[in-house]
Amino acid sequence: MxxxxxxxxxxxxxxxxxxxxxxxxxxxxxxxxxxxxxxxxxxxxxxxxxxxxxxxxxxxxxxxxxxxxxxxxxxxxxxxxxxxxxxxxxxxxxxxxxxxxxxxxxxxxxxxxxxxxxxxxxxxxxxxxxxxxxxxxxxxxxxxxxxxxxxxGWAKTSFDGFGRDPMDPLEESFQRWETEQELEELKRTMGK
Structure with a gap:
């Protein structure tokens, strides 16, 4: 017991x-x-x-x-x-x-x-x-x-069609960084 x-x-x-x-x-x-x-x-x-x-x-x-x-x-x-x-x-x-x-x-x-x-x-x-x-x-x-x-910064209010939160600051930062990376790549490609 x-x-x-x-x-x-x-x-x-x-x-x-x-x-x-x-x-x-x-x-x-x-x-x-x-x-x-x-x-x-x-x-x-x-x-x-x-x-x-x-x-x-x-x-x-x-x-x-x-x-x-x-x-x-x-x-x-x-x-x-x-x-x-x-x-x-x-x-x-x-x-x-x-x-x-x-x-x-x-x-x-x-x-x-x-x-x-x-x-x-x-x-x-x-x-x-x-x-x-x-x-x-x-x-x-x-x-x-x-x-x-x-x-x-993790507001759970609305999401876009891909399950991402458009109001998410981290998501925004990554999108901005990724856009900057693509621009840099385009500049390098056009500069050649």
């Missing part, structure tokens, strides 16, 4: 060095990571909303069951059926406990929904800030490349 760990550390180090040399790539990686986190938060929010709806439906169904059993308790008491009253009261108590559990779960889900919405908004805001930083970094790199290309 030592070889794999060494290789892994080496690759991580090289990746860190590469990202430090190319910070825009690191920003893109962070933006990609934030996009994934935002999508996860949105999925979680959808799951929580579905769970909230299920719990609300369960609470409603339990409340209806409680009403039905409460009515049965009253009917059994009116008929003096004590054996049914006691069993119906136990069922009603079980349903009340179950309803309270659903209610507690619903409260927890609602809290999670609020927290997830806050988290999703925070991630969205961070992504927006990061996108602005990426755009700023790209603009700086473009300006830097343009400045560098003009400073070194």
């Amino acid at each position: 030592g070889l794999f760990e060494d290789l892994s550390r080496f690759l991580e180090t090289r990746l860190d060095e590469f990202l430090k040399a190319n910070p825009h790539l690191e920003l893109w990686g962070l933006e990609d990571q934030l996009r994934g986190q935002e999508q996860d938060a949105i999925r979680l929010l959808g799951d929580l909303k579905r769970r909230e709806k299920q719990l609300e439906d369960s609470i409603l169904a339990t409340a209806q069951d409680i009403q039905r059993w409460h009515s049965r308790i009253q009917q059994a008491q009116a008929a003096n059926r004590i054996d049914l009253v006691k069993a119906a009261q136990e069922r009603e108590a079980t349903l009340l406990r179950q309803g309270n559990q659903y209610w507690g779960q619903l409260k927890g889900v609602k809290d999670q929904i609020m927290q997830t919405r806050t988290l999703q908004k925070d991630i969205h805001d961070r992504r927006r800030e990061l996108k602005a930083k990426i755009a700023e970094t790209q603009a700086q790199r473009t300006a830097q490349r343009t400045t560098t290309s003009w400073d070194t």
Whole structure:
């Protein structure tokens, strides 16, 4: 395992060095990571909303069951059926406990929904800030490349039909020198 760990550390180090040399790539990686986190938060929010709806439906169904059993308790008491009253009261108590559990779960889900919405908004805001930083970094790199290309005389704007840049000072110098050489040759030839 030592070889794999060494290789892994080496690759991580090289990746860190590469990202430090190319910070825009690191920003893109962070933006990609934030996009994934935002999508996860949105999925979680959808799951929580579905769970909230299920719990609300369960609470409603339990409340209806409680009403039905409460009515049965009253009917059994009116008929003096004590054996049914006691069993119906136990069922009603079980349903009340179950309803309270659903209610507690619903409260927890609602809290999670609020927290997830806050988290999703925070991630969205961070992504927006990061996108602005990426755009700023790209603009700086473009300006830097343009400045560098003009400073070194290697403007990459337009080319003639032969793949040469007519604005290239080095190309211009060679063409001038070659023309001078041809003129000198012509003068020598004509002078003979």
